Amino acid sequence: MNMPAIDGGGGPVYQPQTQPSTYKVGYNETVAEIADKFGITPQALREANPQLFSDKARRDEARMIGQTDPIFHGDDLNIPAAPQSVTHDPMSSPYKATHGAPTSEYSAGNANGNITWNPGAGSVKLTGKLEHTPAGQDGNKVQFKVKAEGELAMSIANKNGNTEIQVTGAEVTLLNAKGGVGGKNAIEGEASSGEGFRARYKVILPGENQNPATAATINPFDPTTIPKGATVIMDGQDYQQTELAGSFRHIGFETKIKDGEGVSYSVTKVDDTHVQVMSGPNKAFEAFNGAGLRFDKGSVMLGRQDNLGESNVRTATFDLANPDGQAAYAHFNATGEVAHQTPGVSDVASIERFDFSSQGRLQAKIKPFGSAEFKADIALNSPNTGTFTQTTYPDGSVALTSQVKYGDNVPLNLTQRFDAQGTEILSERTYEFTVNTGGANGANVAKMLNWAASGGASQDGAIHANQTVKLTFTEAQMSALNRQADKAGDTLGGMSQPSLMAHDYDGNSVSNYQFSVSMARNLNQNDYGFAKGLFEISDGADGNIAKRNYERIDMDVKTS
Structure with missing residues (x-):
């Protein structure tokens, strides 16, 4: 019998096996x-x-x-x-189909172009414009123009312990129509429609503050030029763009929509001889809808930016020290196809990724004099985001990871495994929350988490200030926490945080999944509120708040 055992004093611990x-x-x-x-x-x-x-x-x-x-x-x-969904780690795709950053950006320029700075993304963008007005429109109430716009942006930023260098380019040709009735500032309207192309080239180098010149030496189709641990991502999209704006005595609205699709490709140098390649189609939909004021010198619009992105890639890891692996690598780059049991090839899978984000934005455009123009696209809050990644293995089994974040709340990462028949293997489900103990309240966040994890034994434990803390619950542990919150809700009252999380609007107990999402959505919008919520559950789960008998919350704790 194949039975790996861990000596923990309680007998063997059995683990999933790749063989019967x-x-x-x-x-x-x-x-x-x-x-x-x-x-x-x-x-x-x-x-x-x-x-x-x-x-x-x-x-x-x-x-x-x-x-x-x-x-x-x-x-x-x-x-x-x-199933392979159990014996293999879930895969992730580095590719995000939508463009744009969730941080504020500012630009200045004139009728011929402008320069845009995004301090959060560390990017600078140059935009050039050309306009042509067809002849014979004098006296017409509706004026037509053809606009050609091109832009090139570059960013260098440290992210997740790596250095990311990205170059983005786009061009679009728009047919623009503008007109009005009833005199100046009475009723005005403007609409445009066009087609464009945009592309990105990103290099992710391991370690922060890497020399960006390294990116220029990389040929993504020649693995010998890629540093070990580095990833190169390329994508291109053809897109259609429409804009509609209007006003009635300065009260205005704006709608901007981009709908694009294309192909993505990425390659990662795993070690000295292995590369992981991903390739496949992508789609993106981006929309801004706002209302505000339009006037002679510009406009101010308050609205919401919604982005949806989807990609579906085939992936495999190739051993380039193996002649069969070399041949399979060349075949994959040419066709996007690879067989599961090809010599020199491993980790064959299909990865589908779906992203969404929604965020409040304030967009302002001011024309102080002549053709000069200043723009600001300001993020009003942290976005609500979600990323869903499905890995389908050759045996038909599936691993699904769902990452959701509500504003400044603690993010939730849910991992689920399914067999080839689509039945979930509940024992393999995990819920992971990432908590930051930095900042002014970091020490208190750490103390409350230690208190809950130890059942009131100590506020000093594995968690300290200025750490990234991952709290992971199995399905059984989440079920136990759900029951503890139910009891704490009865102890603390129906409007307490534990009660609101553990019950629906009719007062019925919720599933473990619903409870975990409620934890990510409702715990006071920050790391401190999340830690306080666990502390309150620990405090009230024994049924008597006066005794201060804390119950231990069973969870796996990892810090970095």
Whole structure:
């Protein structure tokens, strides 16, 4: 029997296996418990043992003693191999289909072009414009123009311990119509429609503050030029752009929409001889809708920016020290196809990624004199964002990661595993919250988290100020926390945070998934509020707030 054991004083700890194995049933063990040990579904376990589960006499015996399944102490069970979604780590795609940054940017220029600075993204963008007005429009109430715009942006920023260098370019040709009735500033309207192309080239170098000149030496199709640990991402999109704006005595509105699709490609130098490549189609939809004031010298619009992005890539890792791996790499770059069991090839999968974001924006345009123009696109708050990544393995099983963040709240990362039949393996579900203990309240955040994790034993523990803390819950641990919050809600009152998270609007208990999303959405909009929420659950879960008997919250804690 293939049975990795960890010496923890409580007997062997079983782990999911890539090959079939066997297992001897212990006292009072259930099918669900055994399936959980090996990362498979109860149904898969039943199907692997028809000699036991199809035996009518055994089923009758089980019913007589009140058991659901006909397994007994000492039975030998066939354990099927766990799905690849369980035995392989979920993959992630570095590609995000939408353009634009969730931070404020400012620009200045004239009718021929402008320069834009985005301090949050560390980018500078140059824009050039050409306008042509067809002849014969004198006296017309509606004026037509053809506008050609081109832009080039570059950014260098430290992110997640890496240095990111990005160059972005775009061009669009627009047919613009403008007109008005009723005299100056009465009713005015402007609309444009056009087509364009945009492209990005990004290099991610391991380590912060890397020399950006390194990016210029990289040929993404020649792995020998890519530093170990570096990633190169390229994408191009054809897009359609429409804009509509109007006003009635200065009260105005604006709508800007871009709808594009194209192809993405990325390559990562895993080590000296291996590269991981991803390639496939992408789509993006970006829309700003606002209302405000339009006047002779410009406009001020308050609105919302919504972005949706989707990509679907094939990925594989190639061993370039292997001639078969070299041939497969060349074939993949030419066709985007690779076979699962090709020599020199590993980690073959399909990765679908879907992104969304929504954010309040204030867009201002001022023309103080002549053709001079100043613009500001200001982020009013942190965006609500979500990223959903589905990895489909060659055996048909699926790993799904869902990352959601509500404004400045603590982000939630939910990981789920499914077999080839689409049945979730609940024992492999995990919920991860990332908490930052930096800033003025960082020390208090750390103390409350330590207090909850120890059940009131100490405010000093593994968590300290100025750390990134990952709190991970299994399905069983999240279920226990859900019950603790339910009890704490009864103790603290119906309008307390624990009660609001653990119940729906009708007062019914919520599922573990709904509870986890509520934790990410409702705990006071910051790291301090999240830690305080766990502290309150720990405090009230025993049913008596006056005793100050704290209950330990069971979770895995990792700090960096």
